[in-house]
């Protein structure tokens with residue numbers, strides 16, 4: 001007989017684990033960056049609308065599928081919809097593997113930056129030489145080593161299971177994240193650029209929002225909330241039957257959005273407080289997080305010696321609580337579908353993903369042609385290609401499958417039963433029509449834009 005399915009210790013346990021999955025590099029780096037590129041205010045509003053009409057309903061749909069089936073994505077679709085629907089689950093596993101492969105590499109950089117900052121804080125700050133970051137990216141042993149550290153940490157937590165691993169780890173990491181982020185925002189807000197930053201972020205000028213920004217907000221809603229690949233299906237399968245799905249989803253969405261907004265407030269204030277920063281922003285992506293910020297911490301910010309290493313703990317923990325959810329997507333499939341023990345599933349899956357990570361790690365200048373081949377124009381190298389595939393195609397396609405499944409195929413009765421209501425209420429009707437029409441229409445628009453050459457990664 002199959003062992004009883006593990007459950008979170010409490011709703012709080014689920015919320016922290018799922019918020020841990022959602023809060024990650026997407027919040028700390030990508031959201032501030034794309035908000036900057038889209039000129040602030042109006043983009044923030046479009047993003048908030050996307051979170052409300054797409055993010056929240058799809059988050060609820062994923063949790064609902066998982067809890068209803070008590071299984072991870074592939075077998076859950078199979079059980080609730082039949083074999084054909086399991087393709088949505090498989091796509092999710094493919095997305096999870098793809099994202100995890102390159103996310104581990106970037107996450108590993110936080111370990112290097114943390115170490116660097118510790119040294120600077122205890123000695124004195126010496127600005128790295130020009131080209132230092134490029135040389136670091138092209139350093140094969142270092143890239144693989146740092147990725148390995150992150151892969152082992154992720155596997156260790158997933159190996160320990162739901163209560164004793166993921167729930168326990170996120171219960172420690174999330175409060176630390178919140179404290180460090182608040183400290184960062186509090187310090188940033190003492191800088192001169194504060195008023196300009198707040199006005200740029202929260203005064204909407206729709207004439208300054210590029211057309212692409214609308215769909216960029218839709219695409220980012222998926223990535224930031226960890227939607228479209230079944231992560232929330234898996235986490236939802238461990239929620240107790242008595243918990244409110246709306247309540248759980250709403251908490252996660254609110255926490256993730258607050259993290260993104262606070263990160264943007266901190267970044268915008270820092271950028272606008274240092275005149276030459278604004279020029280450095282254009283064209284620089286990850287460089288902002290790993291090169292410019294440490295420099296600013298030490299040269300321009302009060303308490304920089306504490307803030308700098310603390311900031312990279314924030315980045316590292318945020319990334320780790322995301323990688324464990326991706327790891328759980330793949331591991332739980334092997335447990336549910338193949339009947340493997342958790343230790344066996346974790347070790348084999350982690351090993352498999354690590355092979356992909358090595359390719360991504362070597363594609364930053366260390367090895368040709370991994371670094372320069374261009375499957376997608378303007379996106380050279382394995383890492384950028386994987387990111388493009390996941391953000392532009394895989395997550396939106398997975399999300400489309402999930403919305404159509406719950407909106408049109410699962411049946412209102414099943415959905416209502418799982419949501420704990422006996423007759424359709426107004427919020428239920430709004431939710432189901434978001435899933436039936438609004439979300440699919442937005443996702444199809446995104447996919448069409450990608451098909452004609454737009455890039456949202």
Ligand code: PFF
Pocket residue numbers: 021022023024025026027096099223224225226227229231322323325326
């Ligand atoms: N939500 C994470 C972020 O914002 O960085 C990325 C992510 C994690 C996407 C887990 C998907 C996922 F399943």
